[in-house]
Amino acid sequence: MTTDSRAVVDATTLDLADPQTYIDVDPVWMWRELREQSPVHWNEPKGGVPGFWAVTRYADVVSVYKDTKNFTSERGNVLSTLLQGHDSAAGKMLAVTDGAHHRAVRNLMLKSFSPRLLEHVAELVRQRTRGLFAGVVGKGAFDFAADVADNIPINTIGDLMDVPQADRQQLVEWNNKTLARHSSEDGEMEEWLARNEILMYFGGLAEERRRNPGDDVVSALATGLVEGRPLPDDEIVFNCYSLILGADESSRMSSIGAIRALAENPDQWRALKNGDVSIESATEEVLRWTTPAMHFGRRAVADVEVGGSTIRDGDVVTLWNSSANFDEDVFPGAERFDLARTPNKHLAFGFGPHFCLGAFLGRAHVGAVLQCLRDTVSEIRLTGEPTRLYSNFVYGYSGLPVELVAN
Numbered sequence: 410m411t412t413d414s415r416a417v418v419d420a421t422t423l424d425l426a427d428p429q430t431y432i433d434v435d436p437v438w439m440w441r442e443l444r445e446q447s448p449v450h451w452n453e454p455k456g457g458v459p460g461f462w463a464v465t466r467y468a469d470v471v472s473v474y475k476d477t478k479n480f481t482s483e484r485g486n487v488l489s490t491l492l493q494g495h496d497s498a499a500g501k502m503l504a505v506t507d508g509a510h511h512r513a514v515r516n517l518m519l520k521s522f523s524p525r526l527l528e529h530v531a532e533l534v535r536q537r538t539r540g541l542f543a544g545v546v547g548k549g550a551f552d553f554a555a556d557v558a559d560n561i562p563i564n565t566i567g568d569l570m571d572v573p574q575a576d577r578q579q580l581v582e583w584n585n586k587t588l589a590r591h592s593s594e595d596g597e598m599e600e601w602l603a604r605n606e607i608l609m610y611f612g613g614l615a616e617e618r619r620r621n622p623g624d625d626v627v628s629a630l631a632t633g634l635v636e637g638r639p640l641p642d643d644e645i646v647f648n649c650y651s652l653i654l655g656a657d658e659s660s661r662m663s664s665i666g667a668i669r670a671l672a673e674n675p676d677q678w679r680a681l682k683n684g685d686v687s688i689e690s691a692t693e694e695v696l697r698w699t700t701p702a703m704h705f706g707r708r709a710v711a712d713v714e715v716g717g718s719t720i721r722d723g724d725v726v727t728l729w730n731s732s733a734n735f736d737e738d739v740f741p742g743a744e745r746f747d748l749a750r751t752p753n754k755h756l757a758f759g760f761g762p763h764f765c766l767g768a769f770l771g772r773a774h775v776g777a778v779l780q781c782l783r784d785t786v787s788e789i790r791l792t793g794e795p796t797r798l799y800s801n802f803v804y805g806y807s808g809l810p811v812e813l814v815a816n
């Protein structure tokens with residue numbers, strides 16, 4: 410964001426549905442203005458896109474996440490589906506399912522997230538990250554997104570689901586087409602086709618696991634019982650897909666964001682390098698600072714008051730984690746990147762009953778990158794302009810030219 414546009418733009422007039430807004434404007438500034446001037450903000454309808462509420466203060470965001478009586482996830486949980494008025498996976502995919510069925514499916518999935526299995530997968534994350542770093546550290550400029558970050562999370566979820574190695578690159582390519590596009594020109598048709606390819610792929614894998622189950626999450630979904638019955642095929646497939654979606658993009662964005670933040674905050678890089686801060690505490694601050702999933706959302710199912718504003722039955726309410734995580738009431742000096750920050754109860758993984766199922770793995774990814782930086786790198790040099798994602802949902806970079814100087 411340039412100082413000029415800061416002077417002329419009134420943050421309450423910006424269109425929060427438009428992905429371009431997050432490229433043109435400094436979001437930290439925009440959220441600060443909204444928290445101060447219009448904390449429960451009505452984003453006006455524009456160009457055929459319906460209006461919706463944007464909740465930006467930490468306490469209000471938490472209160473809506475917790476309030477499953479007045480808000481539902483079953484009519485979408487991100488702007489794109491909420492504004493369409495429905496989500497085709499409603500009631501079939503964990504993140505867009507409410508109530509008892511949500512709890513039962515979540516418990517089934519959690520069984521295959523046992524500490525033993527997660528520890529094993531986290532160890533594979535560390536090994537893979539070390540291997541990727543060995544290929545780029547001390548080798549001149551490269552793209553951290555393409556050469557390192559893009560290869561970590563998809564393989565983790567591949568391990569968790571036991572996806573054959575030979576299929577993983579194809580999954581990365583389909584997945585890249587599904588969520589955040591790189592510009593407004595990229596096709597929606599392509600996005601839709603890629604999503605169907607992923608769903609069909611998991612249909613085949615689930616079928617195979619039903620015959621030959623292992624201790625992976627696909628086997629758990631394909632063979633487990635929910636409320637006394639096996640899960641229907643479409644629910645198995647949607648839940649596999651939601652793991653891929655959740656696991657891949659957000660984790661990548663937080664590791665890429667970590668490199669940029671450390672390069673731009675040399676004192677914090679030194680603190681990490683010298684061991685003045687723990688990897689755990691640094692990981693939490695990277696997650697707060699990068700907040701890759703900018704928002705999630707709900708639809709009101711009754712008239713309800715939030716932060717002094719009346720939300721009407723049927724209204725769309727978006728919860729901006731990216732704003733809540735910079736709320737000075739909870740994070741003193743919020744605009745300072747401070748790896749030693751404690752407490753650090755950020756909302757990068759959401760809050761309440763839908764709290765991220767993969768938080769342990771998200772943390773493992775960021776932690777592995779920070780550990781490799783500390784162990785093998787003496788200096789981080791940004792060597793070109795990062796490429797920003799074009800999205801109103803995921804914040805981050807699809808390209809980050811950098812040089813990592815060896816110890």
Ligand code: HEM
Pocket residue numbers: 482486503504505515566651652653655656657659660663700701702705706730756757758759760762763764765766767768770771772
């Ligand atoms: C839910 C963020 C990594 C799987 C969520 C939610 C957030 C989030 C904010 C809440 C959604 C809502 O309230 O509607 C992140 C971030 C990650 C990350 C920032 C990485 C840094 C992962 C990973 C996995 C995963 C690695 C899979 C292994 C899921 C699933 C849900 C979820 C299945 C839905 C949970 C439910 O509805 O009960 N994630 N996530 N996420 N995440 Fe993550």
